[in-house]
Amino acid sequence: MLRTEELVVKVDDEGGKKCLLDHISFEVKDGEMLVITGPNGGGKSTLAKTLIGINKPESGKIYLNDVDITDYDINHRANAGIGYAFQQPPRFKGMPVSRLLSLAAGKELTEPECCRMLSEVGLCAEEYVNRQVDGTLSGGEMKRIEIATVLAKEHKLCVFDEPEAGIDLWSFSMLIQKFEEIHRQKKQSLIVISHQEKIIEMADQIMIVDDGIIKRMGSKEEVLPYLNGVKKCHECADRMEGKF
Numbered sequence: 001m002l003r004t005e006e007l008v009v010k011v012d013d014e015g016g017k018k019c020l021l022d023h024i025s026f027e028v029k030d031g032e033m034l035v036i037t038g039p040n041g042g043g044k045s046t047l048a049k050t051l052i053g054i055n056k057p058e059s060g061k062i063y064l065n066d067v068d069i070t071d072y073d074i075n076h077r078a079n080a081g082i083g084y085a086f087q088q089p090p091r092f093k094g095m096p097v098s099r100l101l102s103l104a105a106g107k108e109l110t111e112p113e114c115c116r117m118l119s120e121v122g123l124c125a126e127e128y129v130n131r132q133v134d135g136t137l138s139g140g141e142m143k144r145i146e147i148a149t150v151l152a153k154e155h156k157l158c159v160f161d162e163p164e165a166g167i168d169l170w171s172f173s174m175l176i177q178k179f180e181e182i183h184r185q186k187k188q189s190l191i192v193i194s195h196q197e198k199i200i201e202m203a204d205q206i207m208i209v210d211d212g213i214i215k216r217m218g219s220k221e222e223v224l225p226y227l228n229g230v231k232k233c234h235e236c237a238d239r240m241e242g243k244f
């Protein structure tokens with residue numbers, strides 16, 4: 001189980017401090033899927049980066065299975081069982097895809113094992129397994145390799161930041177199947193940042209983050225009607241502005 005207590009994240013801003021996350025408290029039980037959604041710039045990625053140890057909170061606590069991991073750095077948190085797929089995955093010039101997958105899995109993988117992992121995210125394995133993880137890969141290819149690295153190992157908690165961004169429809173449906181499988185097995189908890197209805201509808205819990213705070217959090221039944229209401233308001237405003 002992951003639990004946060006009153007997380008506050010601030011950054012230096014023009015000689016002062018700007019608050020990006022303001023007293024964020026929530027929990028994700030074992031095997032549960034939490035989808036975090038909300039407007040651009042609301043603080044979703046900041047929250048994900050705080051959970052995995054990239055951002056240091058100013059105050060507050062993070063617990064994984066009741067162990068206080070607040071002071072763990074990113075490597076320590078990965079070893080504790082947290083996997084993360086970036087919104088914009090980093091590239092590693094000179095590193096073959098197979099090596100990156102082995103590093104992510106924490107053991108030397110055979111070529112067939114790497115190929116199976118790549119196929120699971122919709123990549124034609126033989127074409128990619130020996131490619132370099134550099135700027136020659138397209139955004140969507142990179143995104144799918146990144147997702148494969150998280151799936152290469154069983155974690156206590158996997159965090160995906162907008163996994164749908166930039167990937168084609170066919171790969172998206174494979175991704176949904178993979179999330180469904182993980183969710184069904186209940187061995188790993190999932191936190192997925194997403195704007196996609198299909199992903200939001202899979203959630204046990206939905207959290208709306210806006211302006212650095214949790215605007216709403218609850219079951220689908222509690223939060224979806226609110227989200228649909230917000231969507232209708234936006235459509236209405238667009239119609240009044242003559243956008244459609």
Ligand SMILES: Nc1ncnc2c1ncn2[C@@H]1O[C@H](COP(=O)(O)OP(=O)(O)OP(=O)(O)O)[C@@H](O)[C@H]1O
Nearest residue numbers: 011018020038039040041042043044045046047087
């Ligand atoms: N290091 C930083 N310094 C200053 N401002 C920052 C920093 N990191 C993030 N922000 C700001 O914090 C806010 C939240 O950013 P964040 O990336 O968490 O939003 P998000 O909800 O993930 O947005 P999106 O849906 O567009 O990905 C934004 O206004 C962003 O500009």
